[in-house]
Amino acid sequence: MNWKNNITKLLDVEYPIIQAPMFGVTTPAMVAAATNADCLGTLALGDLPAEKCIEHIRATKQLTKNNFAVNIFVNDIPELTDALREKYTETKDFIENIAREHHLDVHLPSIEEIQINSYHDQIDALIAEKCRFVSFTFGNLDEPSIYKLKNNGTLLLGTCTSVTEAVILEKSGVDIVCVQGLEAGGHRGSFSSDDIPAIGGLSLLPQVYDSVNIPIIYVGGIYNAKTLLATQLLGAQGFQLGSLLLGSSESALEQFEKQRLRDVDETAIALTKSFSGRYARGIKNVFTNLVDEGHILPYPYQNKLTGELRRVAKANNNSQFVSIWTGQSNNGYSGKSTAEIIKKLITEVENLYSIKEDRK
Ligand SMILES: Cc1cc2nc3c(=O)[nH]c(=O)nc-3n(C[C@H](O)[C@H](O)[C@H](O)COP(=O)(O)O)c2cc1C
Structure with missing residues (x-):
């Protein structure tokens, strides 16, 4: 199986597999393990104050020389x-x-x-720390923040839970859209906190694929080779793993x-x-x-x-x-290391893919 695609190019990784941000679960060690396995690790910074963000980013940099993504919450504050x-x-x-x-x-x-912290305080810290990839959830960044980050060469990954949200992200200049199906563990990444779109990944992903022209990462329910390859068929070029890593040795649970x-x-x-x-x-x-x-x-x-x-x-x-947040795919919650879990998935995908190729 050839893993190379737009996502591997944009994220500068061998495999288009992304360790999902999981606030309260993701540790610098988990992020480093994912990046050292030639995938993208994501450090979850939630709504932490700027100085805490810097602390976590520096702790992660101590463990890996590779680039990793950081993830923030961009919700409105009532x-x-x-x-x-x-x-x-x-x-x-x-x-x-x-x-x-x-x-x-x-x-x-x-x-x-x-x-209560606003994400605006985090943006300067992320720029100062030269974070190359910024992913976000619970809405869209405002225009000045998008301008500031992109002017500093940051690649933006926005989360959507509907076609409408995906189109808004694309129009505002976001580089990659992360499509979150309803089956995903943890918080819904919806723009609104009340009337959430309740659309399953199988329905949402191909509709977003038909509606935007930016590369798509899919997240929600991927836990083995079949689920990963199914989302590839539906239009995903990147595959984000959340619940599969909850039991790992690097998880903070x-x-x-x-x-x-x-x-x-x-x-x-x-x-x-x-x-x-x-x-x-x-x-x-x-x-x-x-x-x-x-x-x-x-x-x-x-x-x-x-x-x-x-x-x-x-x-x-x-x-x-x-x-205790988790998604709908019960994956057995392996206690192995993040790298072992990811490598096992890669091998499974390659084996399944070669079986499919043989049948052609
Ligand atoms: C414990 C936990 C914490 C999460 N925290 C975040 C977060 O900080 N930021 C974010 O964008 N998504 C967060 N999510 C959502 C995940 O990034 C991802 O969308 C979800 O886990 C994917 O579905 P899956 O669990 O079926 O793999 C969290 C999910 C879990 C399970």
């Missing part, structure tokens, strides 16, 4: 109104109560104590979280807004079952509010109050 302040306090009390009822004594931050992933079946995986205020796919638990729509603040407020709960639950090995 205005902090009196009504929102009031709802924040009510939700804080509600969540503290349910946590206490389940023997978790947490003190969540007041609205004055949380720090705790052992109890990796075990939980291996223990649950398909009926335990669902979309929920309860932890962050944006839809994300992961394992249902006591928290997702108890937090109803009336106690969910808009993103990023819910996310900031529940951060301390998740931290305490994690420290207590309590799987009922942490967010």
Whole structure:
């Protein structure tokens, strides 16, 4: 199989395989492992303040000489109104109560104590650190940011979950579109946090292919050779892996979280807004079952509010109050290294491809 295509050229890699950004899971070691396996690693920076972004980027540079991508969240931030302040306090009390009822004594931050960062603060840090590839999710970068990054020679990878979003990304000058199917683990990369397009990858990918002229990376549900090659047939030139790497030795998940992933079946995986205020796919638990729509603040407020709960639950090995994100393809969550998992996939693809070639 010839892996060379537009994506390998643009990303300067041997294989058009991308380790997905997974905030809270991706580590510098995972990114380095992916890039050292001649694929593209992606460092998830979420909404971290600029100085933290620099720290993580430098830690990754210590582990690899190869280029890697960085990923940021570019969502709008809802205005902090009196009504929102009031709802924040009510939700804080509600969540503290349910946590206490389940023997978790947490003190969540007041609205004055949380720090909301805008992605604009991150852009200069990424330019200063000479990040060659910037991927983003939860919307589109604004015009000045696109101009600034492209003027510095940065290649932009934007996430879409609908044809409309893909077309907007292309028109604004984004170089590569990352098509995220509904089956993907973690947060939906949709532009809106409420009315999300709920389109499966099998439907979305070929429609985006027919609607844009920039190269496409597909993400969502790729976990073996057949799923990878299926997305190639539908128009993908790049293949991004998320959940397949959750159990890897470089993943930041705790052992109890990796075990939980291996223990649950398909009926335990669902979309929920309860932890962050944006839809994300992961394992249902006591928290997702108890937090109803009336106690969910808009993103990023819910996310900031529940951060301390998740931290305490994690420290207590309590799987009922942490967010364990994962996609719909149960891949067994191998505990091997990122490089071994990726290399095994490459070999499987090459074997399957040569079988297909032989049958022609
Ligand atoms: C734990 C977790 C965290 C994630 N964090 C991010 C993130 O920080 N940025 C992002 O663009 N996507 C994030 N995603 C989405 C992934 O990049 C990717 O789209 C998804 O995992 C692909 O689907 P799959 O899990 O079926 O492979 C996350 C996914 C998971 C499972």
